[in-house]
Amino acid sequence: MSVINPDFVEEMKLFGEDIALACFNCGTCAAICPLIADHFPRKMIRYIQIGARDRIMDQAQDLWKCLHCGLCTQTCPRGANPGEIILSLKRYVVENWRRS
Numbered sequence: 001m002s003v004i005n006p007d008f009v010e011e012m013k014l015f016g017e018d019i020a021l022a023c024f025n026c027g028t029c030a031a032i033c034p035l036i037a038d039h040f041p042r043k044m045i046r047y048i049q050i051g052a053r054d055r056i057m058d059q060a061q062d063l064w065k066c067l068h069c070g071l072c073t074q075t076c077p078r079g080a081n082p083g084e085i086i087l088s089l090k091r092y093v094v095e096n097w098r099r100s
């Protein structure tokens with residue numbers, strides 16, 4: 001069972017992420033991502049929104065599959081910059097790995 005952390009959105013601001021709440025989960029980024037795997041990157045953004053930190057840590061290896069091609073950022077209709085959110089999540093994981 002995943003533990004929900006309602007402060008996670010605020011915590012992510014320390015790692016350069018402050019726009020995840022703009023995402024309305026349309027799935028455009030997941031449709032265009034060349035990884036075409038398991039709703040990435042949309043699912044990671046949703047995990048931030050609901051504070052599912054444990055899910056992010058459990059699936060952290062997926063963050064390092066990102067090619068940083070920018071396609072998701074270019075096509076996001078909300079300007080949520082999903083590519084940059086993935087970078088912020090990588091910074092978070094590197095900093096917090098030992099306490100996960």
Ligand code: SF4
Pocket residue numbers: 022023024025026027028029030042045075076077078079080081082
């Ligand atoms: S394309 Fe933008 S608004 Fe749509 S799910 Fe991805 S990040 Fe969210």
Ligand code: SF4
Pocket residue numbers: 029032033034035040041065066067068069070071072073082083086
């Ligand atoms: S930047 Fe990363 S998450 Fe975005 S479309 Fe490219 S590979 Fe997928």
